[in-house]
Amino acid sequence: MKFQLTATDPKSSARAGVLQTDHGEIQTPIFMPVGTAGSVKAVHQRELELDIQAQIILGNTYHLYLRPGLGILEKAGGLHKFNGWSRPILTDSGGYQVYSLAANRKIVDEGVTFKSHIDGSKHHFTPENVMDIQRTIGADIIMAFDECTPYPCEYAYAKSSMQLTHQWLKRCVDRIQSTEPKYGYEQALFPIVQGSVYKDLREQSAGFIASQNQQGNAIGGLSVGEPHEDMYAMTSLVCSILPKEKPRYLMGVGTPENILECIALGIDMFDCVMPTRNARNGMLFTTEGIINIRNEKWKDDLSPIDAALGGYVSTFHSKAYLRHLIINKEILGAQIASIHNLTFYLWLVKEARKQIEAGTFAAWKNKMVKTVSQRL
Amino acid sequence: MKFQLTATDPKSSARAGVLQTDHGEIQTPIFMPVGTAGSVKAVHQRELELDIQAQIILGNTYHLYLRPGLGILEKAGGLHKFNGWSRPILTDSGGYQVYSLAANRKIVDEGVTFKSHIDGSKHHFTPENVMDIQRTIGADIIMAFDECTPYPCEYAYAKSSMQLTHQWLKRCVDRIQSTEPKYGYEQALFPIVQGSVYKDLREQSAGFIASQNQQGNAIGGLSVGEPHEDMYAMTSLVCSILPKEKPRYLMGVGTPENILECIALGIDMFDCVMPTRNARNGMLFTTEGIINIRNEKWKDDLSPIDAALGGYVSTFHSKAYLRHLIINKEILGAQIASIHNLTFYLWLVKEARKQIEAGTFAAWKNKMVKTVSQRL
Numbered sequence: 001m002k003f004q005l006t007a008t009d010p011k012s013s014a015r016a017g018v019l020q021t022d023h024g025e026i027q028t029p030i031f032m033p034v035g036t037a038g039s040v041k042a043v044h045q046r047e048l049e050l051d052i053q054a055q056i057i058l059g060n061t062y063h064l065y066l067r068p069g070l071g072i073l074e075k076a077g078g079l080h081k082f083n084g085w086s087r088p089i090l091t092d093s094g095g096y097q098v099y100s101l102a103a104n105r106k107i108v109d110e111g112v113t114f115k116s117h118i119d120g121s122k123h124h125f126t127p128e129n130v131m132d133i134q135r136t137i138g139a140d141i142i143m144a145f146d147e148c149t150p151y152p153c154e155y156a157y158a159k160s161s162m163q164l165t166h167q168w169l170k171r172c173v174d175r176i177q178s179t180e181p182k183y184g185y186e187q188a189l190f191p192i193v194q195g196s197v198y199k200d201l202r203e204q205s206a207g208f209i210a211s212q213n214q215q216g217n218a219i220g221g222l223s224v225g226e227p228h229e230d231m232y233a234m235t236s237l238v239c240s241i242l243p244k245e246k247p248r249y250l251m252g253v254g255t256p257e258n259i260l261e262c263i264a265l266g267i268d269m270f271d272c273v274m275p276t277r278n279a280r281n282g283m284l285f286t287t288e289g290i291i292n293i294r295n296e297k298w299k300d301d302l303s304p305i306d307a308a309l310g311g312y313v314s315t316f317h318s319k320a321y322l323r324h325l326i327i328n329k330e331i332l333g334a335q336i337a338s339i340h341n342l343t344f345y346l347w348l349v350k351e352a353r354k355q356i357e358a359g360t361f362a363a364w365k366n367k368m369v370k371t372v373s374q375r376l
Numbered sequence: 377m378k379f380q381l382t383a384t385d386p387k388s389s390a391r392a393g394v395l396q397t398d399h400g401e402i403q404t405p406i407f408m409p410v411g412t413a414g415s416v417k418a419v420h421q422r423e424l425e426l427d428i429q430a431q432i433i434l435g436n437t438y439h440l441y442l443r444p445g446l447g448i449l450e451k452a453g454g455l456h457k458f459n460g461w462s463r464p465i466l467t468d469s470g471g472y473q474v475y476s477l478a479a480n481r482k483i484v485d486e487g488v489t490f491k492s493h494i495d496g497s498k499h500h501f502t503p504e505n506v507m508d509i510q511r512t513i514g515a516d517i518i519m520a521f522d523e524c525t526p527y528p529c530e531y532a533y534a535k536s537s538m539q540l541t542h543q544w545l546k547r548c549v550d551r552i553q554s555t556e557p558k559y560g561y562e563q564a565l566f567p568i569v570q571g572s573v574y575k576d577l578r579e580q581s582a583g584f585i586a587s588q589n590q591q592g593n594a595i596g597g598l599s600v601g602e603p604h605e606d607m608y609a610m611t612s613l614v615c616s617i618l619p620k621e622k623p624r625y626l627m628g629v630g631t632p633e634n635i636l637e638c639i640a641l642g643i644d645m646f647d648c649v650m651p652t653r654n655a656r657n658g659m660l661f662t663t664e665g666i667i668n669i670r671n672e673k674w675k676d677d678l679s680p681i682d683a684a685l686g687g688y689v690s691t692f693h694s695k696a697y698l699r700h701l702i703i704n705k706e707i708l709g710a711q712i713a714s715i716h717n718l719t720f721y722l723w724l725v726k727e728a729r730k731q732i733e734a735g736t737f738a739a740w741k742n743k744m745v746k747t748v749s750q751r752l
Binding site: 037038039040041042043044046067068071072075076082083084299300302312316317318320321324325327328330331332333334335336 | 413414415416417418419420422443444447448451452458459460675676678688692693694696697700701703704706707708709710711712
């Protein structure tokens with residue numbers, strides 16, 4: 001895996017780059033659609049590739065481990081073969097789901113014991129087996145096994161949790177170094193910076209993560225309910241410590257505004273369920289602002305969903321038709337809205353990349369943040 | 377609208393033909409996917425056209441009248457413009473839904489008063505306004521307003537209901553003849569034969585319907601729970617009376633087996649929600665037989681959904697992947713299964729057409745009925 005910076009913005013910390021993987025090139029900054037259980041919800045792989053032009057997607061280790069399970073994934077030759085997505089895949093480590101399961105999990109130094117949300121069966125994740133699981137899933141990018149702290153989080157808990165995450169990271173690195181890629185292509189490990197919203201912890205964590213000298217680095221534990229100012233302050237601080245020549249991935253972020261602001265702070269990779277989850281509820285992100293398509297005002301609006309965006313569904317279908325589908329709970333409504341929102345997210349990062357290359361990112365970003373966050 | 381028979385099978389009553397409409401040609405026998413409220417559930421219009429190769433789809437007058445309503449459909453320039461489907465559309469008359477609403481409707485000579493299933497609001501359908509509504513929806517083929525009797529149905533009720541349907545038909549014909557197409561293209565009326573499972577009523581009804589000399593004829597009130605033998609007997613009887621030179625449409629039918637048997641009896645057009653509804657529950661129709669994809673036996677089966685069928689999803693995705701999606705209630709499961717089943721239905725009628733043209737339909741049909749109705 002190689003990462004090369006191709007341009008930096010003169011008036012912000014924004015960067016453009018190219019990340020090369022054995023499943024193809026990723027042009028950064030990039031947004032990665034979330035394919036929880038091996039499917040980006042309501043979107044075909046063909047649409048992801050041709051319409052949305054996604055360059056990499058996510059899979060969730062927790063979900064894929066439970067279903068379909070490692071046996072069938074291994075038999076298929078990995079997730080790419082199982083779901084028919086031939087470009088890169090990143091898998092999370094299950095840390096976030098473990099955090100979400102609060103009542104049904106127990107964290108000890110060794111790892112985490114948890115109960116399946118599907119059938120209540122008992123499972124055990126350790127740094128070692130989570131590396132093995134991600135190798136078997138077949139991720140191009142494997143995330144370290146961490147604990148994602150909630151917000152708010154007491155300083156003492158944030159500190160001890162961070163220390164646990166660091167101990168676990170050493171075990172992840174050892175495991176990755178002592179095992180081979182499962183299917184012949186490279187599988188790179190990205191460690192995760194934690195430390196909640198505490199500057200000294202984030203500094204300490206970023207320093208430790210940087211010292212591991214892996215092929216990319218991630219920031220976790222943000223976008224969990226903290227004020228945006230805290231998210232930006234922590235991201236900025238961590239980016240100032242993480243090495244410039246490695247890709248930086250801000251996990252679980254966010255709104256179009258969040259993404260633009262964090263690109264300006266030096267982030268290269270993003271993922272979030274927002275474009276697909278909100279699409280299913282009728283919330284559309286467009287080049288002109290945010291639309292709640294369920295609103296009566298779109299009932300008779302026969303103009304395209306987003307004429308400026310281009311792409312198959314956004315110019316082909318009208319707002320009135322999409323509203324009709326969403327109001328009537330037609331599956332096609334979820335499909336069209338999801339494709340549209342993802343097309344918009346991928347357009348946004350591509351446009352940001354162009355602006356970085358042109359040296360005009362900072363001014364464009366300030367204008368664009370206002371446009372994309374206004375409610376229409 | 378022109379219908380031309382291009383071939384007849386020597387050993388059955390099967391026919392191949394071409395129905396020309398202002399939105400393009402339909403090669404018969406044909407299956408028409410059901411697009412209830414302006415969307416074939418879980419299927420994009422692009423997939424309908426390119427992958428499934430549908431030639432005509434249905435819209436439901438009852439649903440479209442309630443939502444999105446006639447105002448927006450008229451403003452859009454008809455359903456084709458509203459939903460982006462540029463090939464022919466047939467709309468039912470609302471008669472079937474009115475029958476389904478049993479508790480919430482009242483039938484009198486004038487028409488039907490019913491309560492919306494959405495908000496309980498009161499509405500009135502008459503033969504005249506149902507013709508106007510279908511003109512406004514923009515159907516290429518408009519169905520007469522009829523009463524669809526349930527099964528079983530007392531002889532006396534079946535008779536008086538049939539007489540009412542005939543009276544209503546005269547009013548439909550008058551209305552169609554005294555009004556103009558709404559959007560510049562032809563809108564043809566198809567009358568509907570009723571009479572439950574009573575031979576004398578079906579004979580009488582078929583004779584009356586034939587005498588109206590419209591551009592096509594339909595058979596209603598079958599596939600409502602009666603034994604298949606009754607369905608076939610009534611279809612055969614009615615086909616012997618309806619004019620040969622007009623297309624014959626058997627409403628709401630059916631399984632692949634039903635379709636093949638009724639093609640053999642002289643039917644040209646079919647529609648049914650089965651391929652899409654059953655798809656959403658994991659029931660697949662394939663060239664080798666019927667699959668319940670939820671069954672444990674498909675869990676590790678990495679073979680294509682239906683290699684012999686061809687088409688995008690059926691050869692691209694494995695049974696194991698589709699099972700995983702359906703079990704996990706992923707929307708993509710409904711999408712893939714629906715596209716697959718409709719691709720199969722359209723393949724089946726296309727194959728039947730080839731066999732009719734080759735003069736080999738009857739023998740092929742007997743073999744194929746066994747194959748497509750076996751459970752795998």
